[in-house]
Amino acid sequence: MRFLLLFSRQGKLRLQKWFTPLTDREKKKVIRDMMMLVLARPARSCNFLQWRDLKIVYKRWYASLYFCAGLEDHDNELLALEVLHRYVELLDKYFGNVCELDIIFNFEKAYFILDEFLMEGEILETSKVAVGVSLEEADTLQEGEAKEAWRPLSAGAC
Amino acid sequence: MSPSVPLQEMIRAIRSARTQCEERGVIQRECATIRAQFRQADNEGRSHNLAKLLYVHMLGYPAHFGQMECVRMIASPRYSEKRVGYLGAMMLLDEKQDASLLITNSIKNDLANSNQYVQSLALCTLACMGSAEMCRDLAPEINRLLRASNSYIKKKAALCAVHIVRKVQDLGELFAPSARCLLTEKNHGVLHGAVVLITELCECNPESLELVLIRWCQCLVISGYSPDHDVAGISDPFLQVRILRLLRILGHNNEAASDAMNDLLAQVATNTDSTKTVGNAVLYETVLTVLDIKSESGLRVLAVNILGRFLLNNDRNIRYIAMISLQKIVGTDHNAVQRHRGTIVDCLKDQDASVKRRALELSLALVSASNIRSMMKELLSFLSSCPPELRSQTASGIFIAAERYAPSQRWHIDTILHVLTTAGGDVRDETVPNLIQLITNTSELHCYTVHKLYRALHNDISQQPLVQVACWCIGEYGDLLLRGECQEMEPVQVTEDDVLDVLEAVLQSHMSSPSTRGFALTATMKLSTRITENVDRIRSIVSIYGSCIDVELQQRAVEYNALFKKYDHMRYSTEWLGQRFLVFVCSTFVVQSAGLSPPICGFPQVCDLLDLLGGSEPPLQSSPALGSTAPLPVGTAGTAGGDLLDLLGGLEPTAIMTVLLSVFSVAPTVSVYDKDGVTVTLSCEKQSDSGLSITLTASNSTDSDIRGFTLQAAVPKVCISSSFSFQVNLKMRLRISYTSQGSAVQDTVQVDSFPGLGH
Numbered sequence: 046m047r048f049l050l051l052f053s054r055q056g057k058l059r060l061q062k063w064f065t066p067l068t069d070r071e072k073k074k075v076i077r078d079m080m081m082l083v084l085a086r087p088a089r090s091c092n093f094l095q096w097r098d099l100k101i102v103y104k105r106w107y108a109s110l111y112f113c114a115g116l117e118d119h120d121n122e123l124l125a126l127e128v129l130h131r132y133v134e135l136l137d138k139y140f141g142n143v144c145e146l147d148i149i150f151n152f153e154k155a156y157f158i159l160d161e162f163l164m165e166g167e168i169l170e171t172s173k174v175a176v177g178v179s180l181e182e183a184d185t186l187q188e189g190e191a192k193e194a195w196r197p198l199s200a201g202a203c
Numbered sequence: 204m205s206p207s208v209p210l211q212e213m214i215r216a217i218r219s220a221r222t223q224c225e226e227r228g229v230i231q232r233e234c235a236t237i238r239a240q241f242r243q244a245d246n247e248g249r250s251h252n253l254a255k256l257l258y259v260h261m262l263g264y265p266a267h268f269g270q271m272e273c274v275r276m277i278a279s280p281r282y283s284e285k286r287v288g289y290l291g292a293m294m295l296l297d298e299k300q301d302a303s304l305l306i307t308n309s310i311k312n313d314l315a316n317s318n319q320y321v322q323s324l325a326l327c328t329l330a331c332m333g334s335a336e337m338c339r340d341l342a343p344e345i346n347r348l349l350r351a352s353n354s355y356i357k358k359k360a361a362l363c364a365v366h367i368v369r370k371v372q373d374l375g376e377l378f379a380p381s382a383r384c385l386l387t388e389k390n391h392g393v394l395h396g397a398v399v400l401i402t403e404l405c406e407c408n409p410e411s412l413e414l415v416l417i418r419w420c421q422c423l424v425i426s427g428y429s430p431d432h433d434v435a436g437i438s439d440p441f442l443q444v445r446i447l448r449l450l451r452i453l454g455h456n457n458e459a460a461s462d463a464m465n466d467l468l469a470q471v472a473t474n475t476d477s478t479k480t481v482g483n484a485v486l487y488e489t490v491l492t493v494l495d496i497k498s499e500s501g502l503r504v505l506a507v508n509i510l511g512r513f514l515l516n517n518d519r520n521i522r523y524i525a526m527i528s529l530q531k532i533v534g535t536d537h538n539a540v541q542r543h544r545g546t547i548v549d550c551l552k553d554q555d556a557s558v559k560r561r562a563l564e565l566s567l568a569l570v571s572a573s574n575i576r577s578m579m580k581e582l583l584s585f586l587s588s589c590p591p592e593l594r595s596q597t598a599s600g601i602f603i604a605a606e607r608y609a610p611s612q613r614w615h616i617d618t619i620l621h622v623l624t625t626a627g628g629d630v631r632d633e634t635v636p637n638l639i640q641l642i643t644n645t646s647e648l649h650c651y652t653v654h655k656l657y658r659a660l661h662n663d664i665s666q667q668p669l670v671q672v673a674c675w676c677i678g679e680y681g682d683l684l685l686r687g688e689c690q691e692m693e694p695v696q697v698t699e700d701d702v703l704d705v706l707e708a709v710l711q712s713h714m715s716s717p718s719t720r721g722f723a724l725t726a727t728m729k730l731s732t733r734i735t736e737n738v739d740r741i742r743s744i745v746s747i748y749g750s751c752i753d754v755e756l757q758q759r760a761v762e763y764n765a766l767f768k769k770y771d772h773m774r775y776s777t778e779w780l781g782q783r784f785l786v787f788v789c790s791t792f793v794v795q796s797a798g799l800s801p802p803i804c805g806f807p808q809v810c811d812l813l814d815l816l817g818g819s820e821p822p823l824q825s826s827p828a829l830g831s832t833a834p835l836p837v838g839t840a841g842t843a844g845g846d847l848l849d850l851l852g853g854l855e856p857t858a859i860m861t862v863l864l865s866v867f868s869v870a871p872t873v874s875v876y877d878k879d880g881v882t883v884t885l886s887c888e889k890q891s892d893s894g895l896s897i898t899l900t901a902s903n904s905t906d907s908d909i910r911g912f913t914l915q916a917a918v919p920k921v922c923i924s925s926s927f928s929f930q931v932n933l934k935m936r937l938r939i940s941y942t943s944q945g946s947a948v949q950d951t952v953q954v955d956s957f958p959g960l961g962h
Contacts, residue, residue: 057262058261058262058263059261060261061261064331066297066298066299066332067297068299073263087554089519090519090554090555090556090557091519091520091522091523091555091557091558092519092520093520093523093524093557094557095557095560119448121444121448121484121487121488121491122520122524123480123483123484123487123520123521123524124440124441124444124484124487124488126480126484126520127434127440127441127480127481127484128441131434149214149218150210150211150214152257152258152261153210153254153257153287153290156290157286157290160327164326164327164330164331164359164362164363165330165331165362165363165365165366165369167362167365167395167396167399168395168441168445169358169359169362169392169395169396170358170392170395171391171392171395171439171441171442172391172392175392179320179355182320183286183320186282186318186320187282187283187286190281190282190283191283
């Protein structure tokens, strides 16, 4: 996989993960092109399209959120759909009946979840349960630290 | 984990902005605060600030001032700060930034941290944005983690190693032994990572393949049902697909490996449940593997049948990928794919644009001599309803197919006309000269063609290529049109006025391009010799354009006017009327190298004509000027028209007549090459009213055999399709090459005088 994008029907980017190095300009161009191509597709179309030398797989979830992945030639498109589906399930499990707002207000967590599932464009962990467990433990670690380091907030701090 | 309140407040504030301007204002204020707080040495809410900045960055605003803060946060001992810091590094830093090098040390330290979650952050970030230098630096660390750590870290280290190998191929050797050890793990995540790593190593270095791997793959795929990894009844499809891909690489070009995996692939292909997408994903990968390795024919047939089943699936996605796969093998397993032609052609009618595109490509690849008529029907009906972005491709595909497999000339012409009427705006430029040449060559259909084109033109003058061809045809064969009778169509009475009306409409229409107008004007002019009553009308049409804004048209009109005045007396001499002007479709004589596009009848390349007179060399090879698919602009006829008149000026009318008459008589043979017993003789014959056939006969009078005899003939492109072209010095160059008695001979001969052509 070369990249994974989440964007809304109105063209707002919600998450971007790049698995190859690109300049900022190139990234912006890809995002624009993807939005243009995907948002123009009618409902019930085929979920695959061809763009430059990449295969694009996209799917719409939660009424207005598009998940879009760019694949290389040797990647399996049907499996990519499964990968997107799996990511949605992980989000669902973590947030409990997730919707777009959850992803907006907790975007950093969406990234953390993604990083437990995919790395270098490949799947990291194939078990849903295992991903859930590691996320929980990492969060516990963070909470524990916060409790230990609690002290009265000084005025002027955010 | 509790949400970051400050972050959420900011997000709320940004979202409640009603205009872009307001949003920018909010963001500028926030960024100013964040910048100020970054400058403070210690600060409770550092992670919140960075998170805010990252959100702003995602909206598209500049955030590079946060890079150093990321570096600082990564170095912090607190996990929450590290987490956000590393996220920031992945979003804001990439290998091209200098700041990325600064984190190498932190990553190194964190890789050795006692807490696995800290280690994992470091691994993740290295895999995301590690540059080649960083990779080289940290590779030994990663290798250590591959061997001696828990499964959680091992799987991450494996994919990190994949990143390193992709960046710096040489480091693959370092990881190879560790990778093989990983294959004995039970943990699916580690196994998956190991398979990916080994795939990557095998792609770089095929020598590290071993048959043992295949037996291991076999065990894995058949064994165990693990509920944790189950997806809709398929056990760990992600891992299965990865293993299948590895098998593909192992079996590619390797007979022994392919044999070993035969059974395994057959088993997966038959036992996988195909009711859900997941199962189909595994089947798809299996099919791809079978088709790519040296599989036995039974297995291949099984694979193609699976694709055939996919084609009938209700799910569009499955149909789409079936067609992609079939496209890959249509060259090698043509007959197998032909069996599914019906379904593929049906997919042309699908609503979805992606599916249509695939179906089109595949259909074009499946056209053959036996199915050309039925396929063309389907393709033509597709053309009339296809989305605009596919029209050009469809049109060219139809032309190529028609060119290759046309069952008859008339069918060919009909097909091209059909395409021009349906999608005239989307055809390529060389279609017009190609069609003209085709029409010229099919002399028995001139009458039919001109009638058909006249009718098409009468209905619609907006499709430029069609209009151009129609004008040319009417100009050339207008007398056949006016005669009214035609064997192949119902006769229709066309008067001279009707024809001139149509041509005038083309000239005056705002839809006609300048080159189309040129065609129409020339056609009008040509008709002046073919019709009897309305010459004055023609003269007035032509003289109007003498003051046209378009320079091309103006020049032509002026020259034609001059012809009217000076040479009017020639018009009525009986030898003129009824003669068709020689159309030397000389491109057929031109050397064609294999694989060149069909010969094009370039338009009056009068520059070549003049070069010829000046004695310059006609090109022998398929130089771009001759072989290119872009036709010469028709306008060149106009520019050199003046020179044509000069030609005329030097000759007495009677001399011209003699010359022309002699063209049409049968000429004797003349020898053009005679050396060492190999002779080539040339004779010219009038083939038809508009063509001249030159026959070259080669003979060998030596005792030994001649091998590899090739004869190449070239003349300068003198395609004279505008009228009032007169006798020119025709020259031909022959290149003869052959092997005789072991030695190769190559000679070039120029033929300056053609028997019977005079000069």
